[in-house]
Amino acid sequence: MDNFPINPYQLGNVPLHDTLLNTFFNSNADLCCILSKEGIFLEVNSVWESTLGYTAQDLKGNHFKNFVHPADLEKTNKEFYEQVQAQEKINFVNRYLSQNKNYHWLEWKGKINPIDNQIYIIARDISQQKNIEIELSLNEKKYQDFFYNNPNPMWIFDLDTLAFLEVNEEAIRQYGYSKEEFLSLTLKDITPEEEFSALIDNIVIANTKYFTEKELWRHIKKDGTIIFVEISARTILYNNKKTRIVILNNVTKRIEAEKALFEAKTKFRILTESSNDLIMRFDKEHRHLYANPATLHYFGIPPENFIGKTHLELGFSEKEFSPWHEKINQVFQSGQKHNEILPINQGKEYMNWSLIPEFDKNGNVVSILSYSKEVTDIIKTQQALEKSEKRLKLINAEKDKFYSIIAHDLRNPFNGFLGLTDLLIDDLPTMQPEEIVEIAGMLNKSAKNLYTLLENLLEWSQVQSGKTIFRPEKIELNDQISFVLDTMEESFKRKKLNITSNLLENIAITADKQMLNAILRNLISNAYKFTPRGGTNEISTWITPDNSVAITIKDSGIGMSETMVQNLFSLSEKTNRKGTEDENSSGLGLLLVKEYIDLHGGTITVNSTEGKGSTFTVTIPN
Template sequence: MSSSMSKNKPLNHLFASLSFEALFLSKKGICIAQNQAAKDIFGYTDEEAIGRPGTDWIHPDDRALVAQKMQENYAQPYKVLALRKNGTSFPCEIQAKNIKHEGEKIRVTAVRNISKQQNLENELSDKIKELEIITDSIPNSIWKAKVSKDGQISETYISSSVDQLLGQPPGTINSDWDKYFSFILPEYLDKLRETIQAGIENPGQTFTVRYQVKKADGSLAWFSSCGKGELEGEEVIAYGFTYDITAKKEKEDQLQTLMATKDKFFSIISHDLRNPFTAFMGFSELMLRQLKKGQYDNIEKYARAIYSTARSGGELLSNLLDWSRSQRGKITFRPEKINLHELVQSVLMFFEEPARSKEIKIESTIASDITLMADHNMLNTILRNLVSNAIKFSYRNTTVNLSITQQNNSVLLEVEDIGQGIEPEQQQKLFRIDSNESFPGTEEEKGTGLGLILCKEFVDKHNGQIEVESEPGKGSKFTVKLPQNTRS
């Protein structure tokens, strides 16, 4: 060490006590001393170092920064690129401070080689970038959040692929938990939060929840989030995946509908279609016995029963065949110009006997000149089923009202009865094959519930709407709204 250093024992002690690798003393920016580590790292002897500007140890790109820090007496660590005597450079961390020594201002500068640390940081940065590229390229979104014991969420992370899932521009969510939740339909939020909370309260157990979101284009999609919570001290780290299951959900719904259709089909064949034949045989046997005995008093009664059973069975068979063809895509939609007054009269003739047997009056209100572009067979089926149901669920000695009116470019068909009505919870299931149930009429008439399902399918074919208003014990009104100029 130089002679100037040997005269300053306090500074020697300072050099020995500081933990940085290289130490320099400078006065007015000129080096007056260096320690052994500085010699080893930078390659300057004392003779070469003393009297040189301190910035000679700094890469030219960073010299202005170091000069500024010296002028400001900046005392916090900062990073620059250091320069060795042989011209090679390396990243370093500098910390310096001005001190008073024997009445003079001396700057003590400590330099630490952070090449290894920088390499590790660069490697870590590369790994993070690589991980981000991988996670962003995965079609599913990866997420993580820290949850405290009082439920506070922090350190959230949601991979940017979530923007693609939502159809949003890149950077929309930006790991914002609340912003992501804003895309979820409100009716699913409580269930989602409850499921995540249950997963947090039961670390190690996998949880899964399905919910709907509204995408950028306004379309709805089904998402599924699957995750797990892990304890970390008194906090829980929740992490998992979110992916779009819309296509899968549609297939599941289709499968469920197919299974319900199959069950309904076999139920009708095995039970409802068998009943008319049982009635045929029973009443036919009674008629034969009466005829053999020469007793004719009840013949008309049995004949009416057979007729009623035949009509009911024929109606059921017709619906069943139409429905079967519809499910197999065998029904062709052929709209044509239809005079609704004529169609209604032909349909009502079919129900004269069943209406008379229950002392029900059918009143129709329709202008003779109302026409509609519609499929004749489908419209016939719609009217036939609505009138049939009205009679079936009407109380004896009441009136069924059928009206057809024109409203702008649409036609309204309304069939209203006074009868037992439909419970509110059942109204939501009337047109669904997977939850539809049949109920007996006011005089225990049998049915399958298939007619209304068929009505819904045929109304949809016309791009129309079918609705029901009903009050238990008072009756029901079915309204069908069809565009007047439906085209194939």
């Protein structure tokens, strides 16, 4: 009765109802039973139910042969009756039907008790071991091919000594040992010392656990390199030894990649959690997968409150989050990064907002990383630079305008004026009085034009240099219009222009008197210059719906093209031209008008059609 806990022959000397026998019979881990000499079940322990599913009631009174596999029945009958008749030890193996209709391999061992002529038997379930033996015997060639040609390392080791009994070529290649060296080692020789305890515990489990899968271990190669392997192992009988056959998968790269990923995630968290920039991650339902502590600064909400929630669930209004969701959806659909500058707090601050798609191994966008950085200082610096650039361009244009005025508009009239004075010096003794009067009139006209030009140039330069002082006061508008018209009365008469006015009575406005006179003088002068002889100029005043005072100066002159109208107040474009009777025009007057109107907070508009005249309307807040 090798390897059995009790000799059934000895049970015959003790009555079954004896306490010690009864305790052993019903607490044994194997299947214990008592049969009659004919093979009828008389007693069984509870293990039959836990192993095969049969209760004592199911078995008692039944012949044990009723459950034997048909293929084993003849052999079992022969061995059983021969052993009973010869009074020998009962010892045979067969397949036995369980309650769920599966067959178990049972090893039967027992003895006939000569006192009561009953057979005492202990049966052991050896299905696992028997299946292995059958597999090995039926598929030896297949197992050899599988073992030696496997692309993964494989070996067989002794469960008692941990010695290697066989290794395949891939194990030799990956671990660096020759086959002879491998077979002189034990499993402990390739296991780091700090894992010895875990190895011993695992071997204890392996003795009772037939199959294990994907256990992770560290092993030492011949050159001392530590590698990570996943092992799957099963228990087999090899050369009559209880062994484990192991297949290994080197997962060092995967473990290192996972470690690198973990370290990267750790660094990511360290960086994001210490950053003042707002960092978040969203899924396709716009739920927050991650939020860093900067949420407290921007929203007053702790980061943990964001996790798993949408903006709506967090209390944001749809008006706020709809534009965000639209951009996030675009990135999910396109897989392309999005970046834009967003004004916040009514444009007082600016955020550089980036949405970065994150992909799975199949290239699908599974989440989006949102990175928002405050760039208010940068944007304001850029705006200041752009403003400075515009200002620089304006200064260059002003410089060019000055050069143009000095080179053409100022020099040419002076040349004419000087020519007339030369004529007087050379020919005065021989001139007739009427010739002298004519030349004097021409000198006077030239001097007035030069004076007007110099006056505008001086006023404009003072405005550009910031030296002009704005002194608003209450002014009777009609008085100022009359003053300008009176100074130009002779000019209107010479050109035979029809001047009409349609002025509201008693209009007092708050304006700088000098600037207002310059505005009226230039606009009325322009109407005079560009109206042909016998034409009309009309001046009218009225009150706008916003209670501003409007002054309209309309002429029946030569008018302007749409392009000229658009460029009237641009320094970089040339818009000056001669009047209808060759009057000089530098274009500077309208620029000065625009500057003065801006200082008053007013507006100027122009409507003009070539050949039909122009209408200038100025508004000044009252």
